[in-house]
Ligand SMILES: Nc1ncnc2c1ncn2[C@@H]1O[C@H](COP(=O)(O)OP(=O)(O)OP(=O)(O)O)[C@@H](O)[C@H]1O
């Protein structure tokens with residue numbers, strides 16, 4: 001089996017790479033509705049609440065050992081703990097209203113929602129506190145104990161605690177969760193080996209996102225490497241219509257969280273299962289479209305010197321909404337997909353570089369034989385092999401073996417039995433994708449240009465050419481008729497003066513209808 005030779009890497013997120021959106025999140029906190037909780041949701045809130053963090057100006061303490069805390073460096077983003085802590089400990093010196101002043105609005109909600117912290121340094125809170133203390137000191141004339149407390153308070157008027165609400169909430173763990181403050185979780189949409197994925201709406205922009213959260217704590221584990229790989233890969237792969245779009249990533253509560261584009265059609269695995277339950281499978285045009293689109297995504301990944309290494313139906317996501325196509329960046333991406341859906345490669349947790357691979361094998365059912373033998377000289381072709389098997393599953397192939405004789409026979413170029421007859425050229429193409437010799441398998445780039453996959457495009461082109469040819473024929477016929485009329489006019493000039501007859505001498509005879517002949521809105525052509 002292949003080994004993991006990852007160089008030691010550590011989580012080090014100095015910034016999430018996203019603009020500050022914390023202000024609005026604060027506002028929403030004050031008025032937040034209770035999030036819809038899905039059955040597969042992990043008990044994050046409880047976990048957060050068990051934390052008891054003492055505010056320190058320099059080093060926030062928590063049950064996470066300081067070394068781990070420092071390693072995670074969660075805190076530099078505007079909406080992550082460090083900034084929140086510093087906001088709660090630093091008074092506003094500027095005359096310009098600062099964020100913590102905006103936080104004021106929460107003070108009215110504070111009465112209703114006790115879980116929201118109140119910044120003790122805002123003018124509003126200071127005023128409220130001093131009024132509170134005044135009332136208390138008035139009462140103190142009648143109550144000896146109160147008098148004593150009031151005295152103590154006055155004596156410590158320079159102490160920052162003077163400003164704190166009488167029932168000072170802890171630096172709530174809830175406040176530490178960027179996930180909870182920025183997103184409203186709607187449902188759990190998938191659970192994989194590495195993480196659970198949630199459909200969330202971002203409070204700030206109101207858009208839907210898929211948020212993947214690692215299932216297990218990541219610090220120091222092999223999961224950390226996987227998590228980092230996925231984030232690194234997403235960050236490098238940027239925008240492509242056939243690769244799931246990445247927005248942000250951060251570590252929280254020792255779990256990696258990745259904010260990705262939400263694909264509203266679920267995974268290809270879901271689609272295959274759904275069809276299978278109704279005794280259906282992908283049609284040949286759908287299969288061609290699937291192969292072409294994923295090849296485009298792979299071509300892009302490979303062109304950046306990377307390989308996916310975990311291509312399979314559950315890692316290909318589907319977008320159904322019309323805007324899903326996004327911007328194209330090459331000749332192939334100009335066209336809208338024939339099936340009306342957009343396939344996107346996701347789950348970049350196994351991505352590695354072609355030139356210096358650190359191979360973490362993907363699903364064994366889709367593993368090319370040479371990768372099993374630790375021959376990494378043709379890694380992009382391992383993606384092609386997995387893509388071939390993916391398309392065969394969509395075509396109705398039975399579930400793939402994880403090992404054994406059937407596993408080996410698939411790697412000797414034998415196609416599994418299918419419930420539908422595929423056209424010979426398409427079947428032959430799929431065979432080449434599974435060729436035991438990786439060098440014989442077509443590259444993603446070749447697949448993108450392959451005639452078998454471009455057939456529909458060629459069909460569209462032929463239809464367009466036919467239409468243009470008809471228009472040209474019509475124009476030629478018109479010109480011939482006019483020429484004939486002109487000749488007639490020359491031979492019998494007296495007819496030209498009669499109404500409805502041919503043009504008078506001196507009038508432009510040939511080509512006078514050029515303007516008209518440029519317009520081709522003729523019905524039937
Ligand atoms: N962006 C997304 N849009 C829609 N659904 C998604 C998205 N990302 C993930 N999912 C769903 O969640 C499932 C698990 O996601 P993903 O494959 O990223 O997790 P994983 O833990 O890395 O999986 P694996 O078991 O393959 O390692 C997917 O199969 C899919 O159903």
Ligand SMILES: [Mg+2]
Pocket residue numbers: 192193314315347
């Ligand atoms: Mg996956």
